[in-house]
Amino acid sequence: MPWDAAGPGTGMDDDDALMARAAAGEQAASRALIARHGPRALALAVSMLSDRAEAEDVAQEAMLRLWKQAPKWRPGEAQVGTWLHRVVQNLAIDRLRRRRRWSQDDPPERPDGAPGAEARLAEADRASALRGAIAALPDRQRAALTLRHFAELSNPEIAARLDLSVEAVESLLSRARRSLAATLKDRRDALGLEAGLDPAGDA
Structure with a gap:
């Protein structure tokens, strides 16, 4: 897709009209939407991933x-730019999570036996509970928390990537941690969730 083709020539139709024409199969409307929103979507993906090829895939x-x-x-229920921003952000976050998993060394081999199996089950339970709680956060809180704790970016780096x-x-992280603590308070000790996701955790 010609991500850098923004500029004049996108027509005077508003986004809702272009979406209706695109739904009817009109190629010109699809091209206009790409020209209007593609560069911004790509820029957001690049800022979050720091990898042009990956960012193009996400966009x-x-x-x-x-x-x-x-x-x-x-029409009127949402803005195309806002909707697309949220989708790009979520796709980029998914890639950052996968990067973190891939970058971790394989755990050392354990001898057969119950302790290793129990540890793996506990880890799976913890990850599932945490994913569910994070997924329920508002978009910007989820993005900030994921970039901080999964991509391990500093607050200034997060600010640059999210244009904040x-x-x-810091405010988003604080609110996100409070929400997580409230959501998981009855299970936190049993799950062994890390202190860094507590409201008082390092920002």
Whole structure:
């Protein structure tokens, strides 16, 4: 997709009209939406991933999801740019999570026996509970928390990637941790969740 093709020539139609035309199969409308929103989607993906090739994959996947959404699009319920920003952000976060998993060394081999199996089950239970709680957070809180604890970025790095001030990032992290602590308070000790996700954890 020609991500850098933004500029004049996108037409005067608003996004809702372009979505309706794209849903009807009009290629010109699809090209106009790419020209209007593609560069911004790519820039967000690049800022979060710091990898042009990966960012292009994410931006392309987000635009494909937009086309699939076109027949169900209801004018006035959402803005295309906001919807696309959220999709790009979530796709980029998924990639950052996978990077973290891939970068970790394989755990040392354990002799057969109950302790190793129990540890693996506990880890799976902990990960499942934490994923569910994080998924329920508001978009910006989820993005900030994921970049901090899964991508291991500093607050200034997160601020740069999300186009926010460092103070805004600190506020998002604090609110996200409070929400997680409230959601998981009855299971935190049993799950052995890390202190860094507590409200008083390191920001």
